Every structure is written in C-alpha cells, then in structure tokens.
Amino acid sequence: MYLTQPLHRAAQQTPDTPFTVYGESSTTARETYDVVSRIAGSLRDLGVTKDDRVGLLSLNTDRFCQIVLGGAWADAVIVPVNTRWSVKEIAYSLEEADVAVLFVDDPFTGLIDELRAQAPKLRAVVHCGDGEQPDAALPWADLLAADPVDDAHRQGDALAGIFYTGGTTGVPKGVMLGHRQICTAAMGMMMVQSQVPHGGAAILVAPAFHMAGFGAWVAGMLANMTTVPLPAFDPVLVMRSIAEQGAKQVLLVPTMIQMIVDHPEAGKHDLSSLELLIYGASPISEAVLGRARDVFTSARFLQAYGMTELSPATSFLIDEDHDDPVLRRSAGRAAPYARVRIVDPLDEEVPRGTVGEIVAAGDHVMLGYWKKPEETAEAVRDGWMHTGDGGYMDERGYVYVVDRIKDMIISGGENVYSVEVENAVAKHASVAQVAVIGVPDEQWGERVHAVVGLIPGATLTLGELREFCKQEIAGYKCPRSLEIVANFPMSAAGKILKRELRETAGGGT
Known part of the structure; x- marks a missing residue:
C-alpha cells in the first residue's frame, strides 16, 4: 500500500466523482490525477529527485492533499510544517530535513523572506494559495503548466513523510514514517x-x-x-x-x-x-x-x-x-x-x-527520528x-x-493521576474545561491544582469543587487549589499545554 494508490483506484473506477471539495471548488478524481501528475512533473523540473524533501506550510486545503500526493508521485518525501510554529521553529525543521522546495499557503506568504534567510538550503518556494502572488515565490499556475509524469509508485518502507513533533519542549524531532x-x-x-x-x-x-x-x-x-x-x-x-x-x-x-x-x-x-x-x-x-x-x-x-x-x-x-x-x-x-x-x-x-x-510494536512503529539515532534508540527498544x-x-x-509519566503528581507520597481528577472535575455542572497539574507545595511536595474554564455565567469555589470531587474520588486526589481561566494554551493538535500552565500557575485559591 502507498499514499497515491487510492487516487489511482478512484481515477480508474469513479473518475467523475469529487475527490476533494474545498469551499465552492469541487475537483474530480480524474482532475486530481492530472493535477497531481503535473505537480510531480514540476517538482522534477525544479530538480527534485528520489528521496528529496518537499516542505508544505499550509492550512487544510484541497491543494494540501494534492501536494502531498504529488510529492509521493515524484518519489520525494513530504515535510508538513506545523502552522502554529514560530519562524525560528519552522526554519529549524526545514534546515534539519534539508527541504529543497517549500509550498506556502496564503496566510504564510509574509514569512517567505525570513524563511529563506534562516533556511538557506531552500532551492525554491512555491505559492499554493489564491491570494496576491508574492515576488519571492513561484506561482501555482506554473506548476499546473508542467508536463505530467508517471507515478514513481513509492511504497513500503520508503519514507513517505517527516512529521515534526515537539517544539513546545526542547528541540523538535522529525518522526520518519513510511508508506x-x-x-x-x-x-x-x-x-x-x-x-x-x-x-x-x-x-x-x-x-x-x-x-x-x-x-x-x-x-x-x-x-x-x-x-x-x-x-x-x-x-x-x-x-x-x-x-x-x-x-x-x-x-x-x-x-x-x-x-x-x-x-x-x-x-x-x-x-x-x-x-x-x-x-x-x-x-x-x-x-x-x-x-x-x-x-x-x-x-x-x-x-x-x-x-x-x-x-x-x-x-x-x-x-x-x-x-x-x-x-x-x-x-x-x-x-x-x-x-x-x-x-x-x-x-x-x-x-x-x-x-x-x-x-507498542508492529508495522505502524516509526522508522526513527530524522538525524537523531540516539533518541531513536532510546524510544524504540527491541522493536x-x-x-x-x-x-x-x-x-x-x-x-x-x-x-x-511526566505528568503524574506525587502528593504526600501518593501517586495521583491527573486524568482521573480531570474526569471528576469535568462532571461539575459549572465546568466547561479542565486541566489538572501538580504544583510545588511545602507540605505535600506537590499539590493537585485544577485549572478550570467555566460555562458562561457560572461560578465555582475551591470548597465547592472539593466537596463535589469527594463524591467521585479519594480525598487526597481532590484539588487543593483552583485557578479559573478564560482560555487555555493549546497545541495545534488541540492538546492543552500543561507545561505552560505549570509555568504560569500562580497557586490559585
């Protein structure tokens, strides 16, 4: 199996069925096949060869899908970029992955000059949006004018993409995943x-x-x-x-x-x-x-x-x-x-x-971290x-x-698992969202600290919350301090960033 295989099947069996629908634009499987083969042809014209890395800084669009498939079609490796990262973090991933060509969507065209300066290995930048064409990038229309090429049928353990994870703590790691x-x-x-x-x-x-x-x-x-x-x-x-x-x-x-x-x-x-x-x-x-x-x-x-x-x-x-x-x-x-x-x-x-x-073990386990053999050996042991x-x-x-494991709270010598406490707190009628962390405490070593977002118009005190939670979990697991916030720091994947909550926790009430 490989990423472009579903497109081949759709183009053969249901060529006139929409493959993507984006806004008012609907693109059939037949049309997508043509676009993807031309993207691959254009990448070849730009000097992209087998195993070269192609970066993609884009929101979810039909062209995102087409570019990923076009990269695989050209026998290349796709490097999707976290759109919430800073220029420094983006440039780090581009440089470490030796990205040759970068596709940039409309919201990020203002970053092109900085990215070129901080990631000098970039050979070309392509604008893949519909907005004003930036001078520092090749237009999308030029790609579609390229001659189509045959699919390389890149498959098996051949690298499909490098997916960067982390960045909120320490240095981002590029996860290598094959088809x-x-x-x-x-x-x-x-x-x-x-x-x-x-x-x-x-x-x-x-x-x-x-x-x-x-x-x-x-x-x-x-x-x-x-x-x-x-x-x-x-x-x-x-x-x-x-x-x-x-x-x-x-x-x-x-x-x-x-x-x-x-x-x-x-x-x-x-x-x-x-x-x-x-x-x-x-x-x-x-x-x-x-x-x-x-x-x-x-x-x-x-x-x-x-x-x-x-x-x-x-x-x-x-x-x-x-x-x-x-x-x-x-x-x-x-x-x-x-x-x-x-x-x-x-x-x-x-x-x-x-x-x-x-x-976990199996055919779904990553091939390793890009250029990080020691981290790979630490993470994957005996498969x-x-x-x-x-x-x-x-x-x-x-x-x-x-x-x-790093989020487990040890309070008064007892292990407290934040997920269990969060489930209890979330049942309170006033609570819209919750994250539980451990904060330093002179008496307990760490205390259970609840950070809560309330439903509109609701109120909540620490005493009310503790009494409620005691009906659900043991007393030592109940929050000993409460902080009410309007918004939570979130990762691009929709996870609450507990590291940031720990850095800003003021002790609550």
Whole structure:
C-alpha cells in the first residue's frame, strides 16, 4: 500500500466523482490525477529527485492533499510544517530535513523572506494559495503548466513523510514514517470496526500537518470518501459542512467536540448523515462524551489512542464498548496490526492491573527520528515504541491511560493521576474545561491544582469543587487549589499545554 494508490483506484473506477471539495471548488478524481501528475512533473523540473524533501506550510486545503500526493508521485518525501510554529521553529525543521522546495499557503506568504534567510538550503518556494502572488515565490499556475509524469509508485518502507513533533519542549524531532506505516494504521482503523462507512464525504478539520488529521485523511481516501478540507476549526462551519455535504466521517479532538456540543447552534443542523466520529489526541471526559452522543445521535464513536510515532494509533475503543461505563474510560484494545504491553522501568511486562509504561510494536512503529539515532534508540527498544504514557491493562486487554509519566503528581507520597481528577472535575455542572497539574507545595511536595474554564455565567469555589470531587474520588486526589481561566494554551493538535500552565500557575485559591 502507498499514499497515491487510492487516487489511482478512484481515477480508474469513479473518475467523475469529487475527490476533494474545498469551499465552492469541487475537483474530480480524474482532475486530481492530472493535477497531481503535473505537480510531480514540476517538482522534477525544479530538480527534485528520489528521496528529496518537499516542505508544505499550509492550512487544510484541497491543494494540501494534492501536494502531498504529488510529492509521493515524484518519489520525494513530504515535510508538513506545523502552522502554529514560530519562524525560528519552522526554519529549524526545514534546515534539519534539508527541504529543497517549500509550498506556502496564503496566510504564510509574509514569512517567505525570513524563511529563506534562516533556511538557506531552500532551492525554491512555491505559492499554493489564491491570494496576491508574492515576488519571492513561484506561482501555482506554473506548476499546473508542467508536463505530467508517471507515478514513481513509492511504497513500503520508503519514507513517505517527516512529521515534526515537539517544539513546545526542547528541540523538535522529525518522526520518519513510511508508506507502509501510514497505510497500515489507516487500514487497521477500518478493520477494527464492525460497521465501516464507505463513499460519501469525510470532513478534514483536524490540522493535516499533524498525524491524527493526516491519518484520518488517508483512511477516508482508502474508504472511497470525498475529502472536504476545512482550513480552520469553527463549530458552526463543521456542523454546516456535515449537513451540506452529507458527511459520513469526521475526526475531532476532545476540545473541538466540546465546543461543538456546547454551542447554541448544536441542535440546529442536520447531523444525521454522520456515521463515524473518530476522536483522540487527548483524553475526553465522560461528561463531554455523554453530551456528544446526545448531539451526534446517528454516529458511531471510535477512540484512537497513540502518537505520531505510531502512525498515529495503536489501540482503538470501538463504538460498542462506549456503552459500558467502565470500558469507556479506557483507550480500547490493541489494533489488528499492533502489540501492546505495559512494562516496568526494566522493560519487563507487569501483571494486569498494574500501572507501568505503555509500549507498542508492529508495522505502524516509526522508522526513527530524522538525524537523531540516539533518541531513536532510546524510544524504540527491541522493536517496542516507548510512549511515555503511564497506564494499565485489564484481563481482557483493554488499556487504561492514567497519565503522561511526566505528568503524574506525587502528593504526600501518593501517586495521583491527573486524568482521573480531570474526569471528576469535568462532571461539575459549572465546568466547561479542565486541566489538572501538580504544583510545588511545602507540605505535600506537590499539590493537585485544577485549572478550570467555566460555562458562561457560572461560578465555582475551591470548597465547592472539593466537596463535589469527594463524591467521585479519594480525598487526597481532590484539588487543593483552583485557578479559573478564560482560555487555555493549546497545541495545534488541540492538546492543552500543561507545561505552560505549570509555568504560569500562580497557586490559585
């Protein structure tokens, strides 16, 4: 399997069916085939050869999809850039990956001169937007004027992309994923379900530079779906797009789900076409999950657990398991292509029910970190990817993620897992969003500190919250301080940045 394979099939079997719909523009499989082959021809004209890296700084658009496929068609490696990074971080990834050609979307054309100065290895920059043509970049029309070339059919363990992860702490790492790894994970996501949507439309709203969004896009292509990219998340736009396109599939991170189900227009759009709602990237509270199932009444829910290094998923919680109040707190069971274990610091498997580190092995494990052999050797040992997540496994193989190992709070000698506390706090009627962290405390070593966003018009005191949480969890796990915020620092993948919360935590009340 390889990334361009679904396009070949669509062009052969359903050539006049839309392959992408972006805004008012609909592009058929036949038209996409032609565009992709010309992008590849243009890359060849620009001197791109086998294994060269092609960068892509773009929002979710139809051209994002076309450029990724065009890069693979040209036997090159795609490097999607985190659109929320600073110029310095972007330039670092471009330089480290030796990117030869960079595609730049409209919102980022103002960065071209700085990027050229800080990433001198760039041979060419291409403008892939519809806005004013920058002088420092080649126009999109020039690419489409190139002669088409044949697909290189790059496949197997040949590198498909370098997906940079991190950047919020330390130096970003380029995760190397081959065509086999990405397609294995995408196909496995479909295999694990008892009912799989086919055809129709798939909404692509999670950032496609991130493997969660990228993987969902590939899965949609494999299921003969028309991709409907949305350049940015907006609750109303997502609901309207599902209704207008009759969409069958969407991937949302929990923060997106919460913003949709709590929006005043949640009941005003016809969402009945949606057959599959995939979620992941961060834990979801039971309270939000319950509200989501009330809004997306026709959708089957699928939780995917993993990380970029796992292409990106290694376990799934299928829809049927969501009906069990115990199982829906889990991250599901190992995917058909994966092996999952819980190990101690010596990499020995621990007994069922014992907390340790979650590790995974299989064809979805990354090829390594780009130019970082020591970090690769530390992360992947004897074929097992060490996730850095703490968790346990029950007797039936369900994995329960209790915390990032580095996020575990040790208060008064007791281990407190922030996810468990967050689930309890989230059930309070006044709470819209919550993150729990450990902050230094002279008496307890660390104390449990809750950072909370309230629903409009609500109030909450520490005393009220503690009394409420004592009904759900042990007293030593209950928050000992409370901080109420209007907004949370978020990563591009929709994760709350706890590192920033720790840096700014003022002790609360």
